Amino acid sequence: EQEVVSGIAYSRDEAKITLTRVPDRPGAAAGIFGPLADEHINVDMIVQNVSAEGGATDLTFTVTRADFDRAMKLLRDRQSEFGFEELRPDQDVVKVSVIGVGMRSHAGVALTMFKALADKGINIQVISTSEIKVSVLIAEEYTELALRSLHTAYGLDAA
Amino acid sequence: EQEVVSGIAYSRDEAKITLTRVPDRPGAAAGIFGPLADEHINVDMIVQNVSAEGGATDLTFTVTRADFDRAMKLLRDRQSEFGFEELRPDQDVVKVSVIGVGMRSHAGVALTMFKALADKGINIQVISTSEIKVSVLIAEEYTELALRSLHTAYGLDAA
Ligand SMILES: C[C@@H](O)[C@H](N)C(=O)O
Ligand SMILES: C[C@@H](O)[C@H](N)C(=O)O
Numbered sequence: 318e319q320e321v322v323s324g325i326a327y328s329r330d331e332a333k334i335t336l337t338r339v340p341d342r343p344g345a346a347a348g349i350f351g352p353l354a355d356e357h358i359n360v361d362m363i364v365q366n367v368s369a370e371g372g373a374t375d376l377t378f379t380v381t382r383a384d385f386d387r388a389m390k391l392l393r394d395r396q397s398e399f400g401f402e403e404l405r406p407d408q409d410v411v412k413v414s415v416i417g418v419g420m421r422s423h424a425g426v427a428l429t430m431f432k433a434l435a436d437k438g439i440n441i442q443v444i445s446t447s448e449i450k451v452s453v454l455i456a457e458e459y460t461e462l463a464l465r466s467l468h469t470a471y472g473l474d475a476a
Numbered sequence: 477e478q479e480v481v482s483g484i485a486y487s488r489d490e491a492k493i494t495l496t497r498v499p500d501r502p503g504a505a506a507g508i509f510g511p512l513a514d515e516h517i518n519v520d521m522i523v524q525n526v527s528a529e530g531g532a533t534d535l536t537f538t539v540t541r542a543d544f545d546r547a548m549k550l551l552r553d554r555q556s557e558f559g560f561e562e563l564r565p566d567q568d569v570v571k572v573s574v575i576g577v578g579m580r581s582h583a584g585v586a587l588t589m590f591k592a593l594a595d596k597g598i599n600i601q602v603i604s605t606s607e608i609k610v611s612v613l614i615a616e617e618y619t620e621l622a623l624r625s626l627h628t629a630y631g632l633d634a635a
Contacts (some may be wrong), residue, residue: 447606
């Protein structure tokens with residue numbers, strides 16, 4: 318699968334915010350993103366997995382560091398309205414993405430990425446994909462190490 | 477934000493598989509995608525949120541319906557090796573994506589999408605984003621209703 322990866326991208330301007338146990342019923346996500354959009358908070362990633370038993374699930378999104386304080390204030394002020402249990406911020410993350418063209422399956426590209434990170438002891442906190450990308454959030458201190466390992470893993474090192 | 481949405485895409489060829497409580501330590505994801513890649517299983521979405529206490533998190537991915545049975549067999553056979561607690565499949569989903577160009581923030585586009593679905597009582601099971609897309613998994617029975625509501629919400633209806 319290595320021939321399909323065209324590059325590695327990253328963004329340090331990502332502050333991760335997780336809302337735990339958001340009620341898993343229609344309208345819950347809209348109820349949260351309404352105010353965020355009204356306040357013009359710059360949201361990049363949005364990740365939500367299925368709910369386990371209990372009808373609630375965690376919702377994670379990233380905002381630019383410039384909008385972090387405003388986002389946190391909004392979320393704290395409206396916690397009971399939004400219905401989440403805990404507010405878990407983490408500003409020490411970096412988003413790293415592998416960009417592939419024509420990936421029929423993401424399995425091979427994802428494997429190479431996950432293995433390269435694992436081999437350096439880097440824990441993968443969040444995973445999100447699109448047609449042309451596999452993106453992860455990892456601890457920001459690993460930025461250079463991750464980029465170097467990924468370039469090598471995909472054969473993208475300068476000749 | 478409506479002017480930046482260029483279209484709505486969807487895929488019914490998505491079988492959702494959730495592995496609950498995958499150990500949240502380096503190597504866990506690689507350990508799962510290695511065999512999936514070796515078996516040439518066609519993986520589309522991969523979504524993982526942060527772990528709550530307990531050092532484990534849920535990992536959800538979708539495979540093509542043609543690969544569902546093979547994927548399930550592989551996962552069942554290797555459950556103890558992969559370390560997850562439960563295997564939760566769901567073939568009755570559709571992936572619906574809003575495609576936007578030049579979205580500075582995803583908040584507005586996501587809000588419109590989430591609200592359109594909420595207004596029709598459609599529950600959002602999984603959310604994943606990329607630079608140009610906000611994608612959700614919803615129950616497959618809502619496909620037409622979701623597409624119609626989203627086209628209207630973004631002003632994409634035929635004139
Ligand atoms: C959790 C949240 O996404 C909820 N399921 C909703 O549809 O809004
Ligand atoms: C859960 C899984 O992603 C794990 N954190 C890993 O790095 O492999």
